[in-house]
């Protein structure tokens with residue numbers, strides 16, 4: 001249903017990320033609801049009435065509409081038009097909230113837990129719209145809120161939302177949507193049909209969830225809070241130095257970017273200009289398949305960079321590995337700081 005290593009039970013964060021980071025989206029409402037729940041941080045058993053959810057939910061949508069007018073794949077939406085009206089000053093806050101209660105939750109509350117064919121095993125709320133006019137928070141959400149990674153989830157949801165709406169906004173053939181990494185600014189960007197650049201989101205925020213919040217190499221916990229020791233670095237799996245050795249700009253592709261703790265990246269015994277071991281190459285393949293599972297637009301980007309079929313992508317990595325190894329002659333793998341996470 002969604003990626004999980006081996007037979008390990010999906011964690012509560014896996015369930016949440018399954019909802020927010022994977023699956024196809026036809027509207028951005030799922031992201032708005034996810035961000036609203038993270039903001040409100042309700043306790044187990046709390047009833048959130050639609051009237052109380054509507055102000056924060058509509059605020060997330062109106063904010064996004066300011067920079068990306070397309071918030072779904074269907075043509076017109078009375079609800080989104082009301083949100084646009086609010087941004088234009090022709091709809092009041094009260095009118096916006098009442099329209100949100102009436103129209104804004106029609107599909108999202110039912111569909112929130114759905115990923116591909118079925119619902120994730122852990123539900124974060126029960127739909128009590130008919131009996132109590134809202135949603136009832138479950139123990140799973142309280143459990144999620146207790147996790148050390150909880151504070152990173154809003155940034156992950158925001159990054160995913162930005163990627164999806166950018167793909168919709170570009171309105172070009174899916175095959176042409178490509179997300180690139182700027183190593184200096186550490187942002188992901190796209191080029192539109194006229195080759196104009198648009199910064200989409202922080203590379204860290206976009207990549208973190210697909211590594212489940214752990215250092216790619218040693219599985220130490222990482223956090224998206226700047227200034228902390230656990231703040232990760234954006235690392236090139238195949239070292240950046242290869243760019244100058246005939247490997248070219250392909251090195252900067254999202255397929256080759258992972259988040260690493262400071263120690264792995266440049267601590268004593270860090271990776272530097274070494275090639276990670278074959279075990280870690282296998283992990284890169286797994287991570288890249290996670291990115292492909294995230295769909296539009298990272299799926300298309302990864303496929304364009306490494307191949308349409310899974311077997312071809314494996315072959316691409318293998319071939320790259322052999323060439324990089326012949327060029328750099330050093331293999332590297334750190335001591336694991338915890339059990340495998342993916």
Ligand SMILES: [Zn+2]
Pocket residue numbers: 215216217218219220260261262263264265334
């Ligand atoms: Zn590490």
